[in-house]
Amino acid sequence: MQSSPCPAKVDQVAHAARLSVAPMMDWTDRHCRYLHRLLSAQSLLYTEMVTAPALVRGGAVHLLDFSAQEHPVALQLGGSDPAELSQAAKLAEERGYDEINLNCGCPSDRVQSGTFGAVLMRTPGVVAECVKSMQDKVSVPVTVKCRIGVDDQEPKEVLPHFLETMAQAGVTRISIHARKAWLKGLSPKENRHIPPLDYALVYQMKRRFPELHLSLNGGVETLDQAEKHLAEGLDGVMIGRAAYHNPSDVLCAADRRIFGTGQDSDPVAVVHAMLPYIESHLSGGGKLHQISRHMLGLFAGRPGARAWRRYLSENASSSAANTDTVLSALAHVSQTAA
Incomplete structure (x- = not known):
């Protein structure tokens, strides 16, 4: 039987997702998130990706440690086994995370060898099974972060089908990195900037799926850019490297400019x-x-x-x-x- 998310919790985290700091390996650990929370009281913060096998089979539950001051904070999970992901999601909920996010966008070799991350764009049915299994175990929101496609896929065909499958599985919030991922031929670093951005396609998806909360990720470096994307009708913007390398420029004024509340941090x-x-x-x-x-x-x-x-x-x-x-x-x- 599927757990029913708490409406207040869903609304709170969805509101925070108006601006979020992307999950970034080796960067968005608990110390980084504590710093970012002091800079912005409102923005949604994501963990580094933690693999479900590490938690369930490896017993590495210390990877879930975080400070209460970090809320609202979301755990990003990597994996493709529904049962294992549901166990990992339950461990995360028990420790107080506000959201569980499934990684369907990372293109690294390690992720590919584990049959999760961006490779899951090829099997939306598997992703649907994964999120349903997690939803059955937890009452916090289960969300997805994806690409617009991988390799030779045609994003205009693949992305709508992927989003429709997620919606049918009960997912209401999705973050879209507006680039394809090339699993062969490009390194993870190259995948962050060589495939062209297609913001227009993400805008189209919001118009096509108005009931979904869609956040855009990829190439966003300033609050000015974030505001322009929000003005196009998107529900949220996710900023990655710029929020890490220039945290004050991105986060000090975020509460006032993006959320309309509070004063700029110093x-x-x-x-x-x-x-x-x-x-x-x-x-x-x-x-x-x-x-x-x-x-x-x-x-x-x-x-x-x-x-x-x-x-x-x-x-x-x-x-x-x-x-x-x-x-x-x-x-x-x-x-x-x-």
């Missing part, structure tokens, strides 16, 4: 707000660079950015590095700005 104040979190991490045996590596781009394009980045890069890996190291780096920003 990166200097955010650094100070990170200090208790850093102290807690260090007291538990963690290292400063595990957190500070996500903070390097905080002042990108601003006075003192280069000195901030250089000081942290050179000193955060020291065994003696602590919050004073961060404050010393921040002094370079303040002195330059003054």
